[in-house]
Amino acid sequence: MNLEKQLEYLQIVNFKKVYRNLPTPVLVEKILENKEGILAHMGPIVVESGKYTGRSPKDKFIVKQDPSKDHIWWGKENQEISPQAFDNLYKKVVAYLQQKEIYIMDGYAGADPRYRLPIRVISTLAWQSLFARNMFIRELDPKKLENFEPGFTVIAAPEFKAIPEIDGTRSEVFVLLNFEKKIVLIGGSGYSGEIKKSVFSVMNYLMPLKGIMSMHASANLGKGGDVAIFFGLSGTGKTTLSSDPERFLIGDDEHGWSDDGVFNFEGGCYAKVINLSKDDEPLIYETTRKFGTILENVVIDKQTRRVDLFNDSITENTRASYPITYIPNALKEGIGPHPKNIIMLTYDAFGVLPPVSKLTTNQAMYHFISGYTAKVAGTEAGVEEPTAVFSTCFGAPFMVLPPTVYAKLLGEKIQKHNVNCWLVNTGLNGGPYGIGKRISISHTRAIIRAILSNELNDVEYEVLPIFNLRIPKNCPEVPQNILNPRQSWKDKDAYDNQLKKLALAFKKNLDSFGFEIDKDIIQAGPQI
Missing domain, CATH: 3.90.228.20 (Phosphoenolpyruvate Carboxykinase; domain 3)
Structure with missing residues (x-):
């Protein structure tokens, strides 16, 4: 199924333009063009996630339906939402996406090819597409990338806000996991950690059912x-x-x-960088000075373009997203015994x-x-x-x-x-x-x-x-x-x-x- 058919299957139609699997330099250009962030000294891109600077765990819901409902640990960590409520909110989000530019990034969760999950992240923000490019494992074969079939799709629309009284959510923020439709729906929050951790939640559901810890x-x-x-x-x-x-x-x-050994789920790192110093954490510190790194909610002097890693005026939860290859001693294959x-x-x-x-x-x-x-x-x-x-x-x-x-x-x-x-x-x-x-x-x-x-x-x-x-x-x-x-x-x-x-x-x-x-x-x- 080609991309147009895949999007049509998801009811994503009448979009203004779709940008798919853009390389890092082009995504940085789009971020700057869209005024989503600014370039810092040494090349990282600095962005702000808006009102929400951390995860909203009380706004995460799982669709309660067969057959997944019998496996899930229901309670305060895994709240239920009905299939009808999910469908209604989903229709609103895809309607919202009409006549908008959307960014698609394809990759994998799971370094071991035998167990990896193909992931597609669809977002309205170029910087979240760069985040997905940093965090998930990239497909390097152009032919496989062109014919990519997602096993799970994340749709992130940070600017779209839910109406709790109508949509059945707790607040304007929602992170909805639908294991039957293989969709994660995120809205109301620009914090990119919601993308990362929702995919981790999916892996925490799928892997143990296959005997993988x-x-x-x-x-x-x-x-x-x-x-x-x-x-x-x-x-x-x-x-x-x-x-x-x-x-x-x-x-x-x-x-x-697995039965074969340990493997990384990710292709990147999402490190907390508040009070990060060159002396204490030299390897991570250097990533905050590299082109392609996203510095999320880090304070920057807009004149000198130098960042202040010790400033928590936006949040204490300042983050850096970067490919794991930015760590010199990282194993590129992400697999061990x-x-x-x-x-x-x-x-x-x-x-x-x-x-x-x-x-x-x-x-x-x-x-x-x-x-x-x-x-x-x-x-x-x-x-x-x-x-x-x-x-x-x-x-x-x-x-x-x-x-x-x-x-x-x-x-x-x-x-x-x-x-x-x-x-x-x-x-x-x-x-x-x-x-x-x-x-x-x-x-x-x-x-x-x-x-x-x-x-x-x-x-x-x-x-x-x-x-x-x-x-x-x-x-x-x-x-x-x-x-x-x-x-x-x-x-x-x-x-x-x-x-x-x-x-x-x-x-x-x-x-x-x-x-x-x-x-x-x-x-x-x-x-x-």
Whole structure:
């Protein structure tokens, strides 16, 4: 089916002009011509997403219909919308597209050709087409590109706003996933992360049904051929620790784990760049100075055209979108063997978890389902206690199936491939918030090096009470007195109380799931 027939099938007709698979320089020209963004010093394009500078998770809906409805984990993360409501809103969006210029970018989600999903992104903005070109895997064969048949189509119309009372949405923003029609419909928000994460949600639905573990995680490859996977929520150091100049980057955010090994879902990176410095993150910093990079909601001096990565006046969620090839040590093919190590990162602001502990398979499944980190409440309200945050599977908003589906797959693959699993705390040590200090990045890097070089496999371990975590008694280049967190606290009773408090938070989180979790997994968690 040719492009015209494909668009007609989607009811996209009477458009003013269609631009398909434009190269980066031409897209940049269109962005400037349309006044969608401005060119910055060294060549990146700077754009603003408008009113919405982050995802709108409460505005994401999935069409509830057969057969997908029986697989989906319905609830606050996956809200339902009727097929009728989807169809009505869809008709309005395609009517809106009439007599407009539209941009089409074709590519793939999934670096492994055996499992990849052909993706087509249709947008009214040239810069979102460049975003899709950066983020998804490109088809380099002109003949295949010409005859491209999408497996899923994303239609993004940022300027079109829903009317909640009529359209059945929560607000003017909507992100609708229709697994039967293989369409993602986005409107009301110009934040490009909605495109990226909606496709990730699609992959999180499709891949596990094929026996492939989908992961919100980064991955890298050692020179000896060993793969490491890093799970972690925002602020835990996932991107920083996986971006190792001594190892090859497979990908920084989304991966699949098949019977053949690990593969990146993406062809690019969408890095948070607020307070990014050349010294701390040299590889990512350099991408903010390259032609073809999109700097989203980054402040720029319009006279000098220099950007200010430390300015959060638009948003703290400033982003850079760039092809993964802009990272010098990135694997272009985006594929690696089965992992040797899985590292689950947490920022524990309670200061009670060890800087590193070794996990059994059931413990790994428990901490994966929990997806724990912590944040400190605003001091403006006088609150000094940290708050426990749990995001199932380290990415709850994007997990379409029940968490137990992903956990079971993870457990099976860990056991089959004899993978070492670790919990690494990049948060506080030596006391609670206000007393304890953050574990230094140099010590955390030393821990990661020791894990990946197998230096922690044969050391002596001791057990942390309640959580039953195995703590190494020694780790190269890491002070011995910080490895057992209880020993680093002056007030041991206060430590014990804080440890119990965190354990109760874990238990309360699992009790809220509303479905049965395997008894062996529950027993691998903290026991009070």
